Structure formats: C-alpha cells, structure tokens
Amino acid sequence: MITVDTAAPLSPTPRSTVRRGAKRARTERADLYAVLDAGLVGHLGVVLDGAPVVLPTGYGRRGETLYVHGSTGAASLRASAAGVQVCFTVTHLDGVVYARSTFHHSLNYRCAVVHGTARVVTDHDERLLALEALTEQLAPGSWTTARLPDRKELAATAVLALDLGEASVKVRTGPPGDDERDLALPVWAGVLPLRTVAGEPEPCPLLPEGTPVPPHVRERRLSPGA
Amino acid sequence: MITVDTAAPLSPTPRSTVRRGAKRARTERADLYAVLDAGLVGHLGVVLDGAPVVLPTGYGRRGETLYVHGSTGAASLRASAAGVQVCFTVTHLDGVVYARSTFHHSLNYRCAVVHGTARVVTDHDERLLALEALTEQLAPGSWTTARLPDRKELAATAVLALDLGEASVKVRTGPPGDDERDLALPVWAGVLPLRTVAGEPEPCPLLPEGTPVPPHVRERRLSPGA
Numbered sequence: 001m002i003t004v005d006t007a008a009p010l011s012p013t014p015r016s017t018v019r020r021g022a023k024r025a026r027t028e029r030a031d032l033y034a035v036l037d038a039g040l041v042g043h044l045g046v047v048l049d050g051a052p053v054v055l056p057t058g059y060g061r062r063g064e065t066l067y068v069h070g071s072t073g074a075a076s077l078r079a080s081a082a083g084v085q086v087c088f089t090v091t092h093l094d095g096v097v098y099a100r101s102t103f104h105h106s107l108n109y110r111c112a113v114v115h116g117t118a119r120v121v122t123d124h125d126e127r128l129l130a131l132e133a134l135t136e137q138l139a140p141g142s143w144t145t146a147r148l149p150d151r152k153e154l155a156a157t158a159v160l161a162l163d164l165g166e167a168s169v170k171v172r173t174g175p176p177g178d179d180e181r182d183l184a185l186p187v188w189a190g191v192l193p194l195r196t197v198a199g200e201p202e203p204c205p206l207l208p209e210g211t212p213v214p215p216h217v218r219e220r221r222l223s224p225g226a
Numbered sequence: 227m228i229t230v231d232t233a234a235p236l237s238p239t240p241r242s243t244v245r246r247g248a249k250r251a252r253t254e255r256a257d258l259y260a261v262l263d264a265g266l267v268g269h270l271g272v273v274l275d276g277a278p279v280v281l282p283t284g285y286g287r288r289g290e291t292l293y294v295h296g297s298t299g300a301a302s303l304r305a306s307a308a309g310v311q312v313c314f315t316v317t318h319l320d321g322v323v324y325a326r327s328t329f330h331h332s333l334n335y336r337c338a339v340v341h342g343t344a345r346v347v348t349d350h351d352e353r354l355l356a357l358e359a360l361t362e363q364l365a366p367g368s369w370t371t372a373r374l375p376d377r378k379e380l381a382a383t384a385v386l387a388l389d390l391g392e393a394s395v396k397v398r399t400g401p402p403g404d405d406e407r408d409l410a411l412p413v414w415a416g417v418l419p420l421r422t423v424a425g426e427p428e429p430c431p432l433l434p435e436g437t438p439v440p441p442h443v444r445e446r447r448l449s450p451g452a
Contacts, residue, residue, distance in 0.1 A: 015274065040319055040333065040420075043269040045278035048241065051311035052271035052278045056337055085277035093266055093422070098443060101373040102361045103383075107266065111282055135328045146413050147327040157329075175430040187372050188440050189430040194266075194448065196319070199419035204401040206409055207416065214414050217324060222420065 016115055016168040026169040035112040035169055036061050036090055040138060044068060045087040046079045053079075059088070060133025066114060066162040067121070067130035077158050080118045088114040088162060095191040099176035100183065106172065108191060114167040121159040130159045141216025196222045242341055242394040252395040261338040261395055262287050262316055266364060266448075270294060271313040272305040279305075285314070286359025292340060292388040293347070293356035303384050306344040314340045314388055321417040325402035326409065332398065334417060340393040347385040356385045367442025422448045 010016070010027050018025035026032075036042075041056045055076050060067045066088060070077040080086050095108035121127050128149075135143045149157065176189050198220055201213045236242070236253050244251035252258075262268075267282045281302050286293045292314060296303040306312045321334035347353050361369045375383065402415050424446055427439045 015277070015279065040322070041317065041335075043271075043280050043315060043317070045269075045271040045280035045313070047273055047276070047278050050273070051241070051341065052273050052280075052313045053241070053339075053341075054269050054271035054278075054280050054313045054315040055339065056315065056317040056335065058333065087271070087278045087280045089269060089280040089282065091267065091269070091282040095428075096266070096365055096424075098365055098368060099372065101375070101379075102357065102368060103373075103375050103379040105361060105365055105368060105372070107284065107364070109267075109282065113279075113281065115277065115279075131328065135331060138333070139322055139324055139331055142324060142328060142331060146325065146331070147329075147408055147411060149327070149329050153327075153329040175428070175432070178430070178432070182373055183432055185373060188437060188443060189433060190439075190443075191428045191430075192443055192446060193425035193428060194422055195425060196420055196422050198322075199421060202321075202401070202417045202419060204404070204415040204417075206401070206404070207414070211414060213416075217414060217416075217418055220418060 010167055010169065013166050016113070016166050018168050018170050024170045024172050026171055031169045031171070032112050032164065032167050033061065035092065035110045036066065038092060038110070039090040042088050042090040044076065044080065045089070046076050047084065048075065048079050058134055058138050060130060060135070060137040062129060062133045064164045066164055067133055067159060068162070069131065069134055069157055069159045072156055072158045077160065080160055081120045081158060083117055086116065086118050086162065093194050094173070095193040097176050097191050098189050100178045100185045100187040100189050104176050104178050106176065108172050108174070110169070110171045112167060112169050114162060114164060116162045116166055118160040118162050121161050127154065127159050130161065131157070140220065141214070145214065145216070198222055236393055236395065239392050242339070242392050244394050244396050250396045250398050252397055257395045257397070258338050258390065258393050259287065261318065261336045262292065264318060264336070265316040268314050268316040270302065270306065271315070272302050273310065274301065274305050284360055284364050286356060286361070286363040288355060288359045290390045292390055293359055293385060294388070295357065295360055295383055295385045298382055298384045303386065306386055307346045307384060309343055312342065312344050312388065319420050320399070321419045323402050323417050324415055326404045326411045326413040326415050330402050330404050332402065334398050334400070336397045338393060338395050340388060340390060342388045342392055344386040344388050347387050353380065353385050356387065357383070366446065367440070371440065371442070424448055
C-alpha cells in the first residue's frame with residue numbers, strides 16, 4: 001500500500017506557479033489527484049529536434065507517480081525516455097461561460113499541469129502495477145476480467161514514470177466576471193454546463209450473440225466533478 | 227470570403243507523418259478542419275527555457291489559419307509569439323474500447339496536430355476577424371449579441387496566427403482489434419461511446435429574473451461526429 005500525504009500543499013517552482021488568473025490556482029495535492037483521477041487522456045509535451053510535440057495519451061496514477069505507456073517504437077515516447085523534460089497536462093471542460101461582453105467569455109474547467117523528467121520503468125513488478133493503473137484509469141474493472149499482458153506484449157510496451165512533485169492545478173467555476181458597466185446590457189449571461197457521458201455499449205461484432213454487458217461497463221459513470 | 231481548397235491533401239513533413247498506427251492517419255484537409263471545428267480547446271505546446279510547456283486554450287479557425295489569443299502578459303503566449311516553433315493539438319474522445327486482452331484496450335478518438343511558427347497578428351481588421359472566429363468557436367452566436375471588445379480590451383489581448391500547412395490527423399473508430407487467439411475468451415468486448423453534452427443553462431445570478439435563454443445557447447449541440 002502506498003501512503004501519500006494528500007494534505008501536503010503543491011510546492012510551486014517558478015514554472016509551476018500559476019501566473020495568469022492566480023486566484024484560480026489550487027494548492028492542495030488532493031486537488032491535483034482529483035483532476036488527474038477524473039481523466040481518460042492527457043496531453044504529453046516533449047521537445048523533438050528543438051520543437052514542441054504535443055500528443056494525447058492515456059495514463060494512470062499510483063500515489064505520487066504518473067505512468068504513461070506506449071509502443072517501444074514511438075518517437076515521442078523514446079524522446080520522453082531520454083531523460084529530458086516533459087510536460088503532461090490533463091484538462092476537463094465543465095462549462096461554456098457566456099458573458100455580456102465577448103472579452104469576458106470563458107470556460108469553466110479543471111486543469112492539471114505536471115512538469116518533470118520521465119523515468120523508464122524497468123522493474124517487472126512496477127511495470128505490471130503501472131499497466132494495472134493505466135488499464136483501470138481507462139477501463140475500471142478490465143484488469144481483473146481481461147487477459148493480462150504476456151511476455152511478448154510486455155516487451156513491446158514502454159512504461160514511463162513521471163513524479164508528481166512539480167505540478168500546478170487551475171480551476172475555474174461559476175458565472176461570468178462581467179464588468180459593472182455591462183450588467184444592464186440586454187445580453188443573456190451564464191454558464192452552459194458541459195459533461196462527458198457514456199452512451200449505450202456497442203458489443204464487438206465477434207462476440208457471441210446475447211453476451212451480457214458486465215456491470216463495470218454498463219454502470220460506468222464518467223467525468224466526476226472536482 | 228476566404229477560398230480554401232479543402233480537397234487538397236495534407237502534405238506530410240517528417241514530423242507531421244503519422245508513424246504509430248499509420249492506418250489511422252487521415253490525409254484530407256477536410257478531415258483536419260472537421261476535427262478542429264468540433265473542438266472547444268486545444269493544447270498549445272511551447273518550449274520555455276528548453277522544457278516543453280503544454281497549456282489548454284481556446285482557438286478559432288478561418289480558412290487555413292488557426293488563431294489563439296490570450297493576455298499580453300501570459301508567458302506561454304509571449305514564448306509563442308517570439309517566432310519559435312509551437313505545436314497545437316485538438317483531441318476528441320469518442321469511446322472507450324474494451325478488448326478481450328488488456329493489451330488491446332484503446333480509445334476511439336479524433337486528433338489533429340498542427341506544427342508551425344506563430345505569427346503575431348497586428349492588423350486591426352485581422353485581429354477582429356480572429357477574435358470573431360475565437361468567440362464563435364467557443365460560443366456560437368455571441369459575436370452578434372454580446373458587447374464587442376473596446377480599445378482597452380483589444381490592447382490587452384494578444385492574437386497569434388498559426389498556419390495549418392503542416393498538420394496531421396489521426397482517427398480511431400470501431401471495435402477492438404483483438405488477437406484471434408483471444409476471441410473465445412469469456413470477456414465482454416466492445417465500445418462504450420463517449421460524448422460531450424450540454425446541461426441546463428445556468429443564468430448569471432445578476433441577470434434580471436425571467437430573462438429568457440436565447441436559442442443560440444438553449445439549442446446548442448456539441449461534439450459532432452467526424
């Protein structure tokens with residue numbers, strides 16, 4: 001079991017200090033975990049030949065460590081594995097904020113940004129724990145029901161670990177922040193809330209007819225609030 | 227009116243060539259526009275002090291140009307404006323793919339990745355057109371109903387343009403790609419479709435009671451299919 005001090009504040013470094021809209025910064029470690037745990041993909045940024053490359057990827061968390069994985073042949077993953085700096089960002093959209101002026105239009109969102117140097121996970125047990133975390137983040141219940149990775153699949157999978165020590169969290173909630181002078185304008189203002197929902201499960205055409213949808217799929221709920 | 231050859235294929239450069247899962251690459255310019263036009267935020271990657279920084283931001287498109295904006299004081303925007311390389315990525319999640327093995331678990335998604343050098347927009351007319359595109363992407367109908375930016379607001383807003391010449395699009399659809407050997411396993415496989423939906427509009431508490439929600443908010447539909 002991993003023990004984590006979720007009450008410890010996020011320790012800001014110059015680059016993990018929220019500068020724009022600082023009042024929206026959250027400083028509790030629990031806020032970081034809540035944003036990360038609610039997501040399905042993050043956007044991994046690496047520098048390739050001097051230029052940034054941003055690609056979406058699944059992830060998992062165990063305590064203070066974030067895991068990503070991918071094919072051992074992927075260029076962005078190879079770059080991340082080379083001991084260079086990476087950035088990993090998870091964003092949830094919670095609403096479109098309609099203001100009385102176009103200037104104050106905005107979004108309600110929760111966003112976590114993690115900075116660090118990725119570590120290639122080579123220990124067999126840690127790799128399995130990381131893949132379990134990745135699988136359960138994407139598809140809770142699948143690690144205990146689907147076939148687990150065999151030796152060949154493990155060999156084809158690179159697993160990277162990113163420490164959550166340097167991170168920031170920014171959250172916007174609530175109505176628009178209109179200027180006083182605009183409040184009398186005959187313009188509707190408010191929030192159109194957004195959420196991600198799951199539709200009806202679509203069975204694989206190769207499944208035997210009448211195979212029931214298991215509860216961990218049928219009853220899955222997504223995108224919990226912050 | 228802008229004339230765009232949407233039938234022209236996306237011209238791949240080394241870094242905009244999809245390497246992993248190349249069969250999922252789309253090569254039509256119209257595919258790129260469809261992914262971009264369906265989104266609310268993208269993830270902008272810049273290099274700051276040698277390290278990647280990835281932040282979510284709204285955007286708009288006019289023809290072959292993508293626009294982002296922000297406070298003139300934002301570090302990531304200042305970095306983007308300095309004539310350096312940026313990467314802008316828009317991702318839509320369409321479903322969780324449950325496979326019979328954990329290895330073949332996946333996501334159905336649409337993703338556009340744009341590479342380029344940002345240009346600071348200084349021309350007044352282009353800045354207004356860019357802000358219109360940004361506003362209408364976030365909140366269709368707001369440009370013609372809300373108060374438009376005044377001189378002071380315009381001065382506080384940096385607008386950047388990114389040419390869509392170098393971009394890639396990747397789309398995954400359909401059921402899991404399980405191994406033949408796993409098809410007889412008693413494991414449910416299929417897709418749990420995901421979509422973003424709008425909830426009931428929440429009026430600003432400062433609105434006069436009974437202010438009707440306008441049709442462009444009430445009837446808004448999100449996240450169209452690719």
